[in-house]
Amino acid sequence: MSSSPYTARTAEEGTAAAPDTGGRRLPRTLHPVAWWIWALALATAVSRTNNPLLLFLVLAVLGYVITVRRTEAPWARGFKYYLYLALTVVAIRVVFRAVFATGMTPDDHYLFSLPHIPTPDWYAGIQLGGPVSLEALLSAATDGLRLACMLCCIGAANTLANPKRALRVLPGALYELGVAVTVSISVAPQLVQSVQRVARARRLRAGRNKGLKALRGIVVPVLEDALERSLRLAAAMDSRGYGRAGSATRRSRRLTGALMLLGMCGLCAGAYGLLDASAPKLLGLPALAAGSVLCLAGLRLGGRRVTRTTYRPDPWRFAEWAVASCGVLSAVLLFVNVGYDPAELNPSIYPLSWPTLPLVPAAAILLAGAAGFLAPPPAPPAPPAPPTPHITAPRTEESA
Amino acid sequence: MITFDQVSVVYDGADEPVLRDVNLSVDEGELCLVVGHTGVGKSTLLGAVNGLVPHFTGGTLYGTVTVGGRDTADHPPRELADVVGVVGQDPLDGFVTDTVEEELAYAMEQLAIPPTVMRKRVEETLDLLGLADLRHRALYELSGGQQQRVAIGSVLTAHPRVLVLDEPTSALDPTAAEEVLAAVTRLVHDLGVTVLLAEHRLERVVQYADRVIHLPGNGRVVSGPPSEIFTTSSIAPPIVELGRAAGWSPLPLSVRDARRAARPLRTVLEGAAPPPVRAVPDTPGATLLGARGITVAYRGVPAVREVDLDLRAGEVTALMGRNGSGKSSLLWALQGSGPRTAGTVRVARGEPGAADRKKGGDPKKLSAAEARRLVGLVPQTPTDLLYLESVKQELDQADTESGAGAGAGMADGAGMAAGARGPSARAILDRLAPGIDGATHPRDLSEGQKLALVLAIQLVAAPRVLLLDEPTRGLDYRAKTQLIAMVDELAAEGRSVVVSTHDVEFAARAADRVVVLAEGDIVADGPTTEVIVASPVFAPQVAKILTPLPYLTVDQVTAVLPDGEADA
Numbered sequence: 001m002s003s004s005p006y007t008a009r010t011a012e013e014g015t016a017a018a019p020d021t022g023g024r025r026l027p028r029t030l031h032p033v034a035w036w037i038w039a040l041a042l043a044t045a046v047s048r049t050n051n052p053l054l055l056f057l058v059l060a061v062l063g064y065v066i067t068v069r070r071t072e073a074p075w076a077r078g079f080k081y082y083l084y085l086a087l088t089v090v091a092i093r094v095v096f097r098a099v100f101a102t103g104m105t106p107d108d109h110y111l112f113s114l115p116h117i118p119t120p121d122w123y124a125g126i127q128l129g130g131p132v133s134l135e136a137l138l139s140a141a142t143d144g145l146r147l148a149c150m151l152c153c154i155g156a157a158n159t160l161a162n163p164k165r166a167l168r169v170l171p172g173a174l175y176e177l178g179v180a181v182t183v184s185i186s187v188a189p190q191l192v193q194s195v196q197r198v199a200r201a202r203r204l205r206a207g208r209n210k211g212l213k214a215l216r217g218i219v220v221p222v223l224e225d226a227l228e229r230s231l232r233l234a235a236a237m238d239s240r241g242y243g244r245a246g247s248a249t250r251r252s253r254r255l256t257g258a259l260m261l262l263g264m265c266g267l268c269a270g271a272y273g274l275l276d277a278s279a280p281k282l283l284g285l286p287a288l289a290a291g292s293v294l295c296l297a298g299l300r301l302g303g304r305r306v307t308r309t310t311y312r313p314d315p316w317r318f319a320e321w322a323v324a325s326c327g328v329l330s331a332v333l334l335f336v337n338v339g340y341d342p343a344e345l346n347p348s349i350y351p352l353s354w355p356t357l358p359l360v361p362a363a364a365i366l367l368a369g370a371a372g373f374l375a376p377p378p379a380p381p382a383p384p385a386p387p388t389p390h391i392t393a394p395r396t397e398e399s400a
Numbered sequence: 401m402i403t404f405d406q407v408s409v410v411y412d413g414a415d416e417p418v419l420r421d422v423n424l425s426v427d428e429g430e431l432c433l434v435v436g437h438t439g440v441g442k443s444t445l446l447g448a449v450n451g452l453v454p455h456f457t458g459g460t461l462y463g464t465v466t467v468g469g470r471d472t473a474d475h476p477p478r479e480l481a482d483v484v485g486v487v488g489q490d491p492l493d494g495f496v497t498d499t500v501e502e503e504l505a506y507a508m509e510q511l512a513i514p515p516t517v518m519r520k521r522v523e524e525t526l527d528l529l530g531l532a533d534l535r536h537r538a539l540y541e542l543s544g545g546q547q548q549r550v551a552i553g554s555v556l557t558a559h560p561r562v563l564v565l566d567e568p569t570s571a572l573d574p575t576a577a578e579e580v581l582a583a584v585t586r587l588v589h590d591l592g593v594t595v596l597l598a599e600h601r602l603e604r605v606v607q608y609a610d611r612v613i614h615l616p617g618n619g620r621v622v623s624g625p626p627s628e629i630f631t632t633s634s635i636a637p638p639i640v641e642l643g644r645a646a647g648w649s650p651l652p653l654s655v656r657d658a659r660r661a662a663r664p665l666r667t668v669l670e671g672a673a674p675p676p677v678r679a680v681p682d683t684p685g686a687t688l689l690g691a692r693g694i695t696v697a698y699r700g701v702p703a704v705r706e707v708d709l710d711l712r713a714g715e716v717t718a719l720m721g722r723n724g725s726g727k728s729s730l731l732w733a734l735q736g737s738g739p740r741t742a743g744t745v746r747v748a749r750g751e752p753g754a755a756d757r758k759k760g761g762d763p764k765k766l767s768a769a770e771a772r773r774l775v776g777l778v779p780q781t782p783t784d785l786l787y788l789e790s791v792k793q794e795l796d797q798a799d800t801e802s803g804a805g806a807g808a809g810m811a812d813g814a815g816m817a818a819g820a821r822g823p824s825a826r827a828i829l830d831r832l833a834p835g836i837d838g839a840t841h842p843r844d845l846s847e848g849q850k851l852a853l854v855l856a857i858q859l860v861a862a863p864r865v866l867l868l869d870e871p872t873r874g875l876d877y878r879a880k881t882q883l884i885a886m887v888d889e890l891a892a893e894g895r896s897v898v899v900s901t902h903d904v905e906f907a908a909r910a911a912d913r914v915v916v917l918a919e920g921d922i923v924a925d926g927p928t929t930e931v932i933v934a935s936p937v938f939a940p941q942v943a944k945i946l947t948p949l950p951y952l953t954v955d956q957v958t959a960v961l962p963d964g965e966a967d968a
Contacts, residue, residue: 201784203737204777206769220787229493236494239450241481241510307512311505
């Protein structure tokens with residue numbers, strides 16, 4: 001085997017610190033929930049502002065934390081896709097604003113004009129084309145940027161925390177859901193692989209390559225394959241003890257379901273009430289609290305029917321507290337409006353001026369960046385994965 | 401440990417029971433080999449041990465099955481997970497998590513074993529199966545043998561007292577299979593685990609078995625010590641067939657014992673020249689396919705390196721080599737449907753008995769319809785090509801596809817219908833595997849029949865070069881013998897056949913020539929006798945027993961052996 005240097009390294013893992021940690025902290029993966037709390041808190045903070053300076057600061061902070069604390073695992077290489085998605089969001093927002101012009105006031109700075117397409121009377125509310133102002137584009141861009149930043153926050157959580165490990169911390173009641181997601185995540189690449197395999201095999205029969213018939217020639221074998229495979233997986237899981245009965249009755253299961261559903265509704269309504277300034281105040285915290293209580297009760301009840309333990313559970317220690325709280329703290333700082341003018345969070349574009357950088361919010365966002373060194377360094381990189389063989393290449397036999 | 405008391409199993413909709421009045425008891429620490437042809441109920445028998453039959457598969461089970469004192473009627477498979485561990489054919493199918501360590505822990509998590517115990521057992525199992533180096537690796541990047549060892553480890557961590565293995569090595573190359581079987585025997589000897597093992601390639605396991613459970617096919621079960629069962633059983637590995645032919649008693653089951661018993665046989669055979677395994681034509685056939693400098697690389701990693709290969713008419717070539725040595729890549733590159741980084745392929749054109757219609761050429765540069773008339777390929781999973789509801793529809797489709805291909809692909813092929821060119825797919829199928837009902841769904845055919853169906857579909861295009869990618873996978877002895885007959889017939893028609901295989905016994909019986917690939921290079925190329933006998937890995941059992949005499953198959957020995965001297 002060619003990976004002997006790697007095996008030596010992994011053997012030491014957990015007993016010796018990686019050289020670049022300063023010899024103090026053992027490399028380990030942070031509890032996925034800590035990363036999620038951190039990222040969601042940061043996203044909440046972002047929702048408060050459309051000051052482009054602050055938003056760019058958030059992006060910088062995300063970039064820093066990801067660079068220093070992500071692992072080499074496949075899921076950790078995906079942040080760039082979130083960045084592309086973010087760019088697309090901004091672009092769409094700006095283009096739509098330009099096309100569905102809202103007209104311009106005399107104060108606006110004229111940029112360019114798109115050909116005006118007259119809309120019928122019954123369609124009067126919306127204009128197509130017309131003059132486009134700098135202000136309109138700027139406000140669209142900052143709006144888009146805010147959304148993009150929130151997207152990137154979620155992307156950061158997905159990059160920093162192994163999604164499968166994150167599912168493992170789901171409470172017992174949601175265990176089946178977690179397994180379903182895990183299995184479908186691992187089945188998806190297999191499905192892609194068998195589509196490729198069958199599509200290539202089609203050429204051997206010189207089958208038609210286009211049209212409904214060709215589709216059938218690919219879909220039927222792939223689905224039959226997938227069905228057989230999932231049956232075998234189900235049999236394997238059953239014989240390995242999946243779904244051993246706990247102490248649940250039919251009634252308690254129904255009750256769990258009802259509690260969870262209501263609780264989730266409450267949580268959604270509460271989040272909406274909190275985040276949207278125009279929503280009635282009553283919808284905010286009370287709904288959130290009621291939702292949480294219902295969910296907790298449901299989880300508690302449902303958890304009783306699953307008897308299961310977790311192998312090498314992720315510990316929740318100081319680093320987890322530190323990471324989660326620095327995220328939460330920055331969100332709180334952006335909500336309390338202390339020590340800065342709330343108007344600075346959403347700088348007006350009338351009159352057009354360069355936005356100012358309010359000190360406290362900037363410090364709050366930098367505080368979130370502290371997660372970069374509060375979190376322990378990730379485990380040493382996994383061995384270089386052998387180049388993913390093309391579907392024709394059978395698995396490499398390394399140890400033969 | 402395992403008791404079957406008057407067990408019969410009937411599946412829904414079936415008239416005949418799969419198992420009938422089975423009485424069986426397996427003691428603790430035994431390695432039990434379950435043998436029988438495909439479809440006689442081996443999987444049913446194994447599934448009944450942990451309750452998958454009938455809890456998961458449906459059907460009705462009469463009688464009682466008890467494992468470790470628990471009745472499977474009251475305990476579904478999940479409640480037996482701590483007593484019985486089950487490992488299937490393809491390890492990848494059973495994996496739930498994505499790294500080795502988590503997979504090993506999965507069953508224990510379900511059984512709610514305390515985390516400290518789990519950690520300890522995972523470490524022990526990693527050592528026991530030699531997986532410690534791989535603990536953090538992703539499951540899909542392991543080799544087949546490693547994956548199968550992980551699959552065994554993942555049920556072992558629950559400390560079951562019974563291990564049920566349903567053809568654990570059928571997807572593996574010889575070395576990987578040895579690796580897995582060595583792990584299994586170690587479990588039996590060191591831990592006293594009771595093992596129930598079904599396996600097609602008996603030659604690999606028969607020497608380790610304490611007991612054999614034979615399913616002759618009528619739903620009954622015969623069990624006894626191996627040497628007793630194999631004297632009469634309908635399937636037997638070559639070593640047993642040789643023993644029967646030579647009249648050895650008791651039957652030797654390992655090569656070592658057989659070599660001792662074979663001393664008199666060797667002296668008898670010494671004088672005679674062994675007949676050829678396959679009749680050799682007087683003149684070597686014309687070269688049908690010439691490949692020069694074939695290179696296949698995937699993202700810069702070469703799978704096949706500058707391979708030169710000539711295929712001649714009437715020749716059966718076995719392509720051997722471990723998993724990942726480039727066999728499939730080479731076959732796909734020769735056919736032209738797979739990627740090819742460099743090199744040329746030249747296929748001679750012209751059907752036996754028909755006037756040359758068109759010059760041959762490089763199948764890669766021709767249309768798919770044209771390419772398959774030059775070179776036919778049966779892929780590793782033949783079912784990839786099947787998508788219709790019945791055998792008849794598939795065959796009709798094959799006829800029209802080939803007819804359409806002739807019209808569209810050739811300038812001078814106007815008016816050429818499938819029927820005018822050659823026999824229909826149905827006729828070919830009847831010759832290869834008689835008696836397949838046209839109304840059957842292709843998925844319900846046995847592995848051997850599926851192979852014959854796909855072979856027939858490919859042969860409608862009348863290619864003179866035929867490539868088979870691992871056709872022996874999952875075939876039992878009977879199906880393999882049929883495959884050998886098919887291949888023989890194709891070669892006799894003047895076609896050139898290439899079979900990539902791991903199965904040395906098959907290669908010894910079917911091939912004129914063996915090409916061995918390693919890391920994409922051809923490392924050996926020559927007549928079967930020379931290549932196979934010289935290699936410790938690839939030598940068939942008969943060759944191992946009779947070296948230095950150049951015998952490969954039992955048939956050769958029986959042909960030489962005078963009847964009267966059978967007891968020599």
